[in-house]
Amino acid sequence: MPDGGLWPVIRKAYMSVCVYLGGVQKSRLLSRRGKGFFILKGEAIMEGEKKKVILSGIQPTGVFTLGNYIGAVKNWAAMQEEFRCAYMLADLHAITVRQEPKVLREQILTCYALLLACGLDPEKSVIFIQSQVPAHAELGWMLACYTQFGELSRMTQFKDKSQQHADNINAGLFTYPSLMAADILLYQADLVPIGEDQRQHLELTRDVASRFNGIYGNVFKIPEGYIAKTGARVKSLADPTKKMSKSDENPNAYVSILDKPETIIKKFKRAVTDSETEVCFREGKDGINNLMSIYSAVTGRTLDEITAEFAGRGYGDFKAAVGEAVAEYLRPVQEKFARLMADKGYLESCYRQGAEQAQRISSRTLEKVKKKIGFVQ
Ligand code: TYM
Secondary structure, eight states, rough: OOOSSHHHHHHHHHHHHHHHHHHHHHHHHHHHHOOEEEEEEEEEEESSSTEEEEEEOOOOOSOHHHHHHHIIIIHHHHHHHEEEEEEEEOHHHHEEEEOHHHEEEHHHHHHHHHHHHHTOOTTSSSEEEGGOOOOOHHHHHHHHTTHHHHHHHTTHHHHHHHTTTTTTHHHHHHHHHHHHHHHHHHHHOOOEOOOGGGGGHHHHHHHHHHHHHHSSSSOOOOEEEOOOOSTTTTOOOOOSBOOOOOSSGGGOOOTTTTTTTHHHHHHHHHOOOOOOOOOOTTTTOHHHHHHHHHHHHHHOOOOHHHHHHTTHHHHHHHHHHHHHHHHHHHHHHHHHHHHHHTHHHHHHHHHHHHHHHHHHHHHHHHHHHHHHTOOOO
């Protein structure tokens, strides 16, 4: 290339045009997106560069339970101001159990609307559907090759689900934690807000990431779990030794966040407790402990304050109060959900935008991984 003559002038003019166009593009995106991840030419640019990155997910296998809400999604919404957040509907995970196509499609839409109704804001966070971002399946496969059979065999969720679905113990159910590791590591997440039941999967993610880094250098950030103090393990109302789960066959065992107020109150009235009468948090009082934790999470009162409030009043009053407090707590979520479901066009624009953003962010890590492994670029 000639160095003198017109060439420097052309190069300078070309650079100026690039900078100008970059600036226009950037300001357009910035003004459209408000706060949050800003994506420019495959880069994630963030206001206040030092904010930590959050990634979490939930399966669209039914309407979220009160457990999902208190244990996870409520905290996700609160984290949006302080962190760079990416939240996803884990639909690839959902097919480890057989799903009816029509029902799954409806549930994905419903659950996406629920995430927004619970306070997730597409102007602040990247909110996407996992199957719309191919990098997850790709890295999931690669990480499965760095996860040991013995590690996966120890996962309690695998053991539980294989018992529940003895006729369909598929390979996806077994390698599920490698896919979950991919979800987290693709975004170089610092923190992963989860309920207690996902702790073991996060530990495995950390092990796999450290192993990969040990072989190839510093590729993945090692994520920390973020488990809330109250509500990290909301228990079933029918059997307080088990977690509250949206796949429970007994609908009285869980509160769905779209249950009508009267249903919620009825379910709490029926909640299994014990043969004593004193409302206090003590070992062996699983049912009451669970109700006290729920009441504490929705009212912000401490366990001592709750004990004082119900001293001498018995379980009947207490259960009614918990039901009413939960119904009131969920009312704004339910109202917002109804508004969102009436505007499918808006929902679609949100999940498309979320997928584009997630694809751009995750492809950076994926490319790096492929290069390290030795694939031809
Ligand atoms: P999932 O769909 O079972 O649950 C979503 C979130 O809700 C929490 N949770 C609970 N918290 C308190 N009490 C309960 N009874 C209760 N039930 C559920 C879960 O701990 C979880 O935080 N594998 C995940 C989805 C996932 C994911 C990820 C999560 C896929 N990729 C990456 C974090 C990061 C799952 O099945 O969550």
